[in-house]
Amino acid sequence: MSGVEETDTGFFWTTRLPRSYVTFVGRRIVRFLGALHALGAFALISFGVLISKFGVARSVIYPVALSQIARSGLLLLPMILFLAIALGLVIIGQTVSLLSRVGATEFLGTVMAAVVVRELGPLLTALIVLSRAGTANVVELGTARALGEIEALEVMGIDPIHYLVVPRMIGMGLAVFALTIYLILGALISGYVWAFLQDVPLTPGDYVRQLAAAVRWVDFVVLGLKTFLFGISIAVVTCYHGLARMLRLEEVSRATVHAVAQTVVVCVLLDALFILIYLVA
Amino acid sequence: MSEQAEVTGVTPTIEMIDATLASLTDATRVIAEEVNWTVMPGDYWVVGGLHGVGKSDFLAAGAGILLPTRGTYRLFGKTIEYGFEQELIETRLRLGVVFDGGRLLNHLTIAENVALPMQYHLACSHDELTARVSELLEAVDLLNLANAFPASISRNRQQRVGLARAMALRPEALLLDGPLTGLDPTDSHWWIEIMDRLAQGHPAMGGRPATLVATAHDFRPWRGHARQFAVLRQKHLRLLRHVGTDTEEHLMREMVSEDFD
Numbered sequence A: 001m002s003g004v005e006e007t008d009t010g011f012f013w014t015t016r017l018p019r020s021y022v023t024f025v026g027r028r029i030v031r032f033l034g035a036l037h038a039l040g041a042f043a044l045i046s047f048g049v050l051i052s053k054f055g056v057a058r059s060v061i062y063p064v065a066l067s068q069i070a071r072s073g074l075l076l077l078p079m080i081l082f083l084a085i086a087l088g089l090v091i092i093g094q095t096v097s098l099l100s101r102v103g104a105t106e107f108l109g110t111v112m113a114a115v116v117v118r119e120l121g122p123l124l125t126a127l128i129v130l131s132r133a134g135t136a137n138v139v140e141l142g143t144a145r146a147l148g149e150i151e152a153l154e155v156m157g158i159d160p161i162h163y164l165v166v167p168r169m170i171g172m173g174l175a176v177f178a179l180t181i182y183l184i185l186g187a188l189i190s191g192y193v194w195a196f197l198q199d200v201p202l203t204p205g206d207y208v209r210q211l212a213a214a215v216r217w218v219d220f221v222v223l224g225l226k227t228f229l230f231g232i233s234i235a236v237v238t239c240y241h242g243l244a245r246m247l248r249l250e251e252v253s254r255a256t257v258h259a260v261a262q263t264v265v266v267c268v269l270l271d272a273l274f275i276l277i278y279l280v281a
Numbered sequence B: 001m002s003e004q005a006e007v008t009g010v011t012p013t014i015e016m017i018d019a020t021l022a023s024l025t026d027a028t029r030v031i032a033e034e035v036n037w038t039v040m041p042g043d044y045w046v047v048g049g050l051h052g053v054g055k056s057d058f059l060a061a062g063a064g065i066l067l068p069t070r071g072t073y074r075l076f077g078k079t080i081e082y083g084f085e086q087e088l089i090e091t092r093l094r095l096g097v098v099f100d101g102g103r104l105l106n107h108l109t110i111a112e113n114v115a116l117p118m119q120y121h122l123a124c125s126h127d128e129l130t131a132r133v134s135e136l137l138e139a140v141d142l143l144n145l146a147n148a149f150p151a152s153i154s155r156n157r158q159q160r161v162g163l164a165r166a167m168a169l170r171p172e173a174l175l176l177d178g179p180l181t182g183l184d185p186t187d188s189h190w191w192i193e194i195m196d197r198l199a200q201g202h203p204a205m206g207g208r209p210a211t212l213v214a215t216a217h218d219f220r221p222w223r224g225h226a227r228q229f230a231v232l233r234q235k236h237l238r239l240l241r242h243v244g245t246d247t248e249e250h251l252m253r254e255m256v257s258e259d260f261d
Helices: A021-052 A058-072 A074-101 A105-146 A149-155 A160-197 A204-214 A217-243 A249-280 B003-008 B055-063 B086-092 B110-121 B126-139 B155-167 B185-200 B248-256
Strands: A004-006 A013-015 B014-022 B030-039 B044-048 B070-075 B095-098 B173-176 B211-216 B228-233 B236-240
Touching (some): A021 A217, A021 A249, A058 A074, A058 A105, A058 B110, A074 A105, A074 A160, A105 A149, A105 A204, A160 A204, A160 A217, B014 B055, B030 B055, B044 B055, B055 B095, B055 B211, B110 B155
Parallel strands (some): B044 B211, B095 B173, B173 B211
Antiparallel strands (some): B014 B070
16 A cells, blocks of 8 residues: 555656544554564664674674774764754854844854754764665665675575674764764864854853863763664665565665664664663763 | 385485475475486486476475475485485585576675685685685586676586586585576586586586586486486376387477376
């Protein structure tokens, strides 16, 4: 059920109204839970392989993992630095005008820490990695599946999860972690530069002191965990959609769309979980 | 154990007893039923069938990638399951598969494709690996294409690389899917010749005679080369006894006939 049907002309697509909205919503929820169940099972299998085959065939897996780190991390660095500069400008631009009205510019560092370090930094980085490297994952693996390369790996005695998924989990986990650090540092520095250009009476020493006061130990722990989990989630969901079932070539684009939507949902759910940790801590 | 194995006391390479086989792409589609097939060490089989009867799926079932939905399948006397446990891998690696079109990994070069199984399973030095890859590519006459990517070479050459990759770990048996499909006489002759050499003992395989199974849609090029023939049609595998002496008309009739008996 795609939710759309072809009109008589064949040129236009119209949305078909559901007969019962309760059924419609219920079906969506059941489908969503089913997808979460399948993704959870795939994630557990992948973690099992990661642990049980740790150190196996290092001469093959290490170079692949390194190339994944380069693809998902290093090559995205210019884009992340550009976004960091833009993010600093946007947040400082809006915050300075707001805080100066109430004479509270001394909270600039606190706002930057809360917004960039805790929330926007990790989530924005995850979205960039998803759009640049995650989509490529689904297309590559889906095409490999459709062309029968997975069966070729199986007859060579190579576990496709070990060769294709594990390096991506490692690569994307480390990439999102490292890129988030660069994004945060870039945004904090560019934020101060923009504040300086707007004649905000704030010395670099005060700004750093504000930041240091606003960031607690739990921020570092959560930041590390969150970014690594975001990266692994991107890898697992995109690999699942590329590998888990037999795809035909024409189904690869649809699998990519589903993978992107589900990864965003998974990352947002994880983010919500970490907000709970903040509230408890 | 099959009758033939019991009589000779030799462990069969592949054994199917009353097996029902499904399609690799559509698990609900049965491609063969009540299959009783035994491949003994040193056999040289050609399994024929028209396009679409499921020869590739049959080969996948022979290799143990696709397990029968009913009946028994054994590889080197051992029951095979899905998975990648060490014991299972060791049994699987005694058999190599050459897929139709090679099914090479498109992100690796030709040399990297051939090196992959050795890199993964053996602890060889870089020099040993390079020497072995060169030996294998030389055996399939493609040493000059070592650094090319699969997409830049023809389908036939990709399948030759697939053969080199399958030979890499010196398996005891090789299964080849449609090696002569769509080839001109020169290339067909090349494949027949290398398979004969493999059956006798190829130097790149340590000189040990290999057990061979190939699929084909025409038996004629294989007469005088292969030793055992079977045809897959009407969802049954029919073993043929006298291909070497049969007329061409009879062989064609075996392939296209709608009557099973």
